[in-house]
Amino acid sequence: MKFFLPDSQDLVDPTFDFERERRSVARQRQTDDLYAHEIFSMPAFDGLLVSKGIVDGFGALGSRYTAAQRHRLLRRGAPEFFRLERAPHPLKIMGDCGAFTYVAEEVPPYSVDEVLEFYGNCRFDMGVSLDHVILEFKPAADTPGSGVEIAEPVRDRQKLTLELAQEFLHKHKVGRYSFEPLGVAQGWSPKSYAAAVKALQKMGYDYIALGGMVPLKTPELHMCLEEIQTVRKPGTRLHLLGVTRTEHLAEFSRLGVASFDSTSPLRQAFKDDRDNYYSDDFKYTAIRIPQVEGNPGLQRKISSGQVSQEQARRLERACLEAMKLFEEGRRTVTQVVEVLMEYERFYDPDTKKNHAPAYEKTLREAPWRRCPCEVCQSLKYHVILFRGAERNRRRGFHNIWTLYRQLQRLGLDTPQEPFTESRQPSHRLKAQARG
Incomplete structure (x- = not known):
């Protein structure tokens, strides 16, 4: 099973000094900052997922790219833009439309021709057909006489998605595009998903992405995959779009899932209240030491005179000093x-x-000391501090690396040979954590 990391322009600054919390004045973000695949000497994922909605932006959701970055991506292509030559093994790039960015629209804001042009210009290896996401899930609708009705606009979204998939595949062939096409299945129940997969197979797709499943609970997702099994041809591969239930991947693999994409390991590093740091068998809580200037609630209290800024800084410094002394055994x-x-x-x-109990477990077991990944080896205890984007994002990269190791141990992915010494990326993280 292949793991694709969705791109959201998550990079880290190799010049960042964690002791003084300063950046180099000479730092150039585009040329100096590092993607996850430039940090590790061993594979951490199999490819990137790049969404047109993320690149272009739509409505209230602005682009994660600057105008210059977007032009460079379209002009040079994704392999050069993402510096894939620095990855420890070959990476594939899959493109999709980012249907959740326009979910409130009656129809997608793009045409099939625009999507094909985007995929072609970016030189993606795979491209997902244009779709319109369905957010309703009513499995009872599969039971005759249940009385559960599916609104016509919901059915129209599935119909439109299949029509767009047909057009996408036809124009892909006529245009002789080099990327592999994936058709998207949208549904509101297990049987409706299975019907969509059956229709896509009839069109000629043998690689099918299952969309709209992000909100589903694990048993619901399992129900859909089981039903799809009744119509899936032996050679048809499935891709789970945005599914985060990574603990069930072994079972998903049995049900025909060949690949998935997920930001969960990265986002949990700084969005989850408890599960911030992945280890082989446990998810630890990161140590929260918020920056006085970076905590909006604390800043409001300081501005209103409720609390003392001097005391806040004193407590903040005391926490940082305590963690440093703890690492030194003092x-x-x-x-x-x-x-x-x-x-x-x-x-x-x-x-x-x-x-307090979670912190005690984290500190008592100090998992970063046992981890061989480049992030933990270079940052040491800084990786466990819930503090600022540079630490939090690196912890997310560590989580991605750990998940990939777990996939390999489950036999869901085949490790590839690392690059030879002359082709290995320059790991510029090693000298970052000073002191």
């Missing part, structure tokens, strides 16, 4: 947690959360 777990909780009670006095 502070105990109990001593560090006491300092951390004093700061937490200061910046979030109304919270009902108590991170």
Whole structure:
């Protein structure tokens, strides 16, 4: 099973000094900052998923790309734009339309011709047909006499998605595009998904992406895959678009899933309240030491005179010093947690959360010391600090690397030979964590 990492222009600054928390004045973001595949000497994923909606932006969701970046991507192509030559093994790039960016529209804002041109100009290896996402899920509609009705606009979205897939495949052949086409199946129930897969196979697709499944719970997703099995041809591969239930991938593989994409390992690093750092068998809570200037709630209290800025900075510095001394073996777990909780009670006095037990486990087991990935080896304890984009994003990269190792242990992916020494990426993270 192949893992595609969705691109959202997540890069890290190799010049960032974690002790002084400063960047190099000579840093050039586009040329100096690193993608995840430029950091690791071993594979961390099999490819990238690049969405037209992310590149172009739509409506209230602006583009993650600057105008210059977008022009460079279209002019030079994705392999050069993402510097794939620096990856530790060959990466594939899949393109899709980013249907969730225009979910509120009656019809997609793009034409099939525009999508094909985008995929072709970017030199993608695979391209997903233009689709319109369905967010309703009513499995009871599959039961005759249930009385559950599916609104006509919902049925129209599936019909339109299949019509666009037919047009996409036809124009792909006529235009002799080199990328592999994937048809999208949208549905509102297990049987409706199976019907869409059957229709796509009849058109000629043997690689089918299952869309609209992000909101589904694991049992619902499983129901759909089981029903699809009744119509799936032996050579048909399935791709799960945006599915984050990575703990069930072994079962999904049995049901015909050949690939998936997920931002969950990256996002959990700084969006989850508990599961921030992946290890082989556990997800640890990162140590929260918010920046005084970077915490909106704390800044409001300081501005209104509710709390002292001087005291906030003193507590912040005390936490950072305690973590540094802990790493040096000069502070105990109990001593560090006491300092951390004093700061937490200061910046979030109304919270009902108590991170103390989770912090104790994280510090007692210190998982970053056992991890061989480049992020943990170079950052050391900084990787476990929930503090600023540079630490948080690197922790997300570590999570991606760990997930990929888990896939390999499950036998869901075949490790590829690393590059020879002359082709390996230059790992510029090694000298970052000073002191």
